[in-house]
Amino acid sequence: MGSSGEWDALVIGAGVSGLTTAIRLAEAGFRVRVRAARPPQETTSAAAGASWGPYMVSDARVLLWSEQTRLALEKLSEDPATGVRLVRGVEASPRPVEAPSWMRGISDFESCPPDELPPGYACGWRYTIPLVSMPRYLDYLVNRLRSANVSIEIAPISSFREVSGLARLLVNCTGLGARSLVPDDQVYPTRGQLVVVDNPGIDHFFQDHVEDEKLTYFLPHGDHVVLGGSAIPGSESLDPDPVAARAIVDRCAAVEPRLRDARVRRILVGLRPSRSRVRVEWATVDGVPVLHNYGHGGSGVTLSWGCADEVLSLSGLQ
Ligand SMILES: Cc1cc2nc3c(=O)[nH]c(=O)nc-3n(C[C@H](O)[C@H](O)[C@H](O)COP(=O)(O)OP(=O)(O)OC[C@H]3O[C@@H](n4cnc5c(N)ncnc54)[C@H](O)[C@@H]3O)c2cc1C
Numbered sequence: 001m002g003s004s005g006e007w008d009a010l011v012i013g014a015g016v017s018g019l020t021t022a023i024r025l026a027e028a029g030f031r032v033r034v035r036a037a038r039p040p041q042e043t044t045s046a047a048a049g050a051s052w053g054p055y056m057v058s059d060a061r062v063l064l065w066s067e068q069t070r071l072a073l074e075k076l077s078e079d080p081a082t083g084v085r086l087v088r089g090v091e092a093s094p095r096p097v098e099a100p101s102w103m104r105g106i107s108d109f110e111s112c113p114p115d116e117l118p119p120g121y122a123c124g125w126r127y128t129i130p131l132v133s134m135p136r137y138l139d140y141l142v143n144r145l146r147s148a149n150v151s152i153e154i155a156p157i158s159s160f161r162e163v164s165g166l167a168r169l170l171v172n173c174t175g176l177g178a179r180s181l182v183p184d185d186q187v188y189p190t191r192g193q194l195v196v197v198d199n200p201g202i203d204h205f206f207q208d209h210v211e212d213e214k215l216t217y218f219l220p221h222g223d224h225v226v227l228g229g230s231a232i233p234g235s236e237s238l239d240p241d242p243v244a245a246r247a248i249v250d251r252c253a254a255v256e257p258r259l260r261d262a263r264v265r266r267i268l269v270g271l272r273p274s275r276s277r278v279r280v281e282w283a284t285v286d287g288v289p290v291l292h293n294y295g296h297g298g299s300g301v302t303l304s305w306g307c308a309d310e311v312l313s314l315s316g317l318q
Helices: 016-027 062-076 134-147 175-181 242-255 297-314
Strands: 007-012 032-036 084-093 123-132 152-154 167-172 188-198 205-208 214-221 224-230 264-274 279-285 288-294
Touching: 007 016, 016 032, 016 134, 016 167, 016 288, 016 297, 062 084, 062 123, 062 297, 084 214, 123 214, 175 264, 175 288, 188 242, 188 297, 214 242, 224 242, 242 264, 264 297, 279 297, 288 297
Parallel strands: 007 032, 007 167, 032 152, 084 205, 167 288
Antiparallel strands: 084 123, 188 224, 188 264, 205 214, 214 224, 279 288
16 A cells, blocks of 8 residues: 555545445545546536446456445435435347346346337346436435545546555546556447436336447436437547437337427436456556556446445455
């Protein structure tokens, strides 16, 4: 670990990974500070859908981290102020495939009879998962940090050396920013776009079981529904694409016709921090020991509490 400073830990990054990690460390009794280039509501995390479920991510520990996070989110769903709610819905595949093991672990998991699937799908499953309204959830995480006396400083860092004397532990939760900060050329953006519409009365989710550039899913969040989506590897643009947005609405309306004329509130665009595998490990960068927690791809919310637990156990603070 680095030289001792005023803080036990400095967490760099204020997306879902940084905030959750900071909560775990602070609630374990350590003096923690967060520093980030952008505030929580301006991160990739704020643009996520967000449903629980490992997607576009790899690491042997992903299933464990996902399961740990599901349990944590289920607990948080008891308080509506968190923005987390448990919702039952359908996941369907255009090809006949086995249900993944993580899905079969959900207590109310069942196969969906073929005659109850939307047109064009060969098989599907029903289950209940946490859906997370990210703007509200990020506010909840910030408030929980405030209660633990953790403040968030908005200022970028250009190297770990710059902050190495400030805390005993540096945790790197910079998402896509790790590409230039570490630097790590395994990190790349996968652009995603969502359309937020008024909710015409939908109380279940739907998502297709594909890892494709064009996705079809809708996630109800009370008075609005988040429609998805897209996954374009290598694209850096944060500009909304109106043609792709119309196509998202059309794909979702083919599954749920009530969505066809729903009023569009906004279009969200974010860059998933993709990597060949999630990076949660110690490394020495520029002579400075850093505990990394980045590269969560399309599953940063799904992995957040599991990875925060992993950081706490690897931290050496306890
Ligand atoms: C359209 C879309 C839909 C998604 N849907 C889901 C979903 O349904 N379920 C799910 O689990 N995941 C989903 N994801 C993925 C999820 O959003 C990401 O995996 C997650 O947000 C990554 O969080 P993070 O905290 O690691 O990174 P970010 O949210 O990007 O936060 C990174 C933080 O690091 C800071 N930072 C970067 N560089 C520096 C620097 N040099 N100095 C200081 N600070 C720095 C940033 O300012 C920011 O505060 C989706 C993503 C998109 C785009």
